[in-house]
Amino acid sequence: MTRTAPAAPPGPPATPLTWLYAPGDRPQVVAKALAAGADVVVVDLEDAVAPERKGYARAATADLLGEVQPVPVHVRVNALDGPLARADLEAVAGLPGLSGLRLPKVTRPQQIAAVAEATARSGGGGPPLYALLESALGIERAYALACAHPALRGIALGEADLRADLGVREDAGLDWSRSRVVVAARAAGLAPPAQSVHPDTRDLEGLAASCAHGRALGFLGRTAVHPRQLPVIERAYLPTARELEEAETIVTAATDRPGAQALAGGRFVDTAVVAAAQRTLSLARRS
Incomplete structure (x- = not known):
């Protein structure tokens, strides 16, 4: 009798825009998050869980990831230089429902490489890794x-901790750090980073304005802490009708004149402009 291999965990859409956090010690909240429509659900074992609940959160998350979930599930483990991270990794890294690991407070490339080596499966790679930069x-x-290891698929900011570390009082004080992360990700060949969370779940106007600012800086998508934030983030990051029209015009012009500089909408466009237009169209077609 032949056995069917367990299903692989689902990968995120080609361009995930929404990443919803849920505390690992509240399985009912995690269940709601899985049904909320986010592209990726991030089960948090770190900041959202009180010290006395860490063991329970780890066990509950391992139980969840014993089966493949309908939505990609990432786990944010505890700080890598603390006593809990090793137990977190041992509990979840090899489970069929895990689609990625988020590593908080990373400061050294060796930390990423060590996690990649510790979680590598026999005869194959381990789960994709995402590093959070939360300090100066x-x-x-x-x-x-961003270049630390091939298993690393993305970097992002943890703005609450970074704000405290820098002593920043105004939001604009983080813009240099934001741009630094966007540039580093691009230079390393990684996907554009997602924005950090907007902590006020009732301030949807502020969230929309913040997303528009993040998009202008080069971010793509955002992490959320409440399902009501998801549609705001998605609307902010999906191309507008005008952007789609411009992209279609550019791609059509380039198709009509392959290998040559094309004229679209009254301006000449080169290869880089065409590639950007193709990314816009791809984003609009994302599943």
């Missing part, structure tokens, strides 16, 4: 961290 040192080393 992490920002200064952004490019080195």
Whole structure:
């Protein structure tokens, strides 16, 4: 009798825009998050879980990931330089329902490489890794961290901790760090980073304005802490009708004149402009 291999966990859409956090010690909240329509659900074992609940959160998350879920599930483990991360990784890294690991407070490339080696499966790679840069040192080393290991698929900011580390009082004080992470990700060949969470779940106007600012800086998508934030984030990051029309005009002009500089909408466009237009159209067609 032959056995059917267990199903692989679903990968995120080609261009995920929404990443919804849920506390690992509240399985009922995790269940709601899985049905909320996010592209990726991030089960949090770190900041959202009180110290006395860490063990329960880890066990509950391992139980969840014993089966493949309908939505990609990532797990944010505890700080890599603390006593809990090893137990977190041992509990979840090899489970069939895990689609990625989010590593908080990363400051050294060696931390990423160590996690990649510790979670590698026999005869194959381990889960995709995502590093969170949450300190001045992490920002200064952004490019080195982005290049740390092939298992690393993305970097992003943890703005609450970064704000505290820098002593920043106004939101604009984080813009240099934001741009630094966007540039480092691009230079390393990674996907554009997603924005950090907007903590006020009732301030949807502020969320929309913040997303527009993040999009202008080069971010793509955003993490959320409540399902009501998801449609706001998606609307902010999907192309507008005008952007789609411009992209279609550029791609059509380039198709009509392959290998040559094309004229679209009264302006000449080169290869880089065409590639950007193709990315816009791809984003609009995302599943």
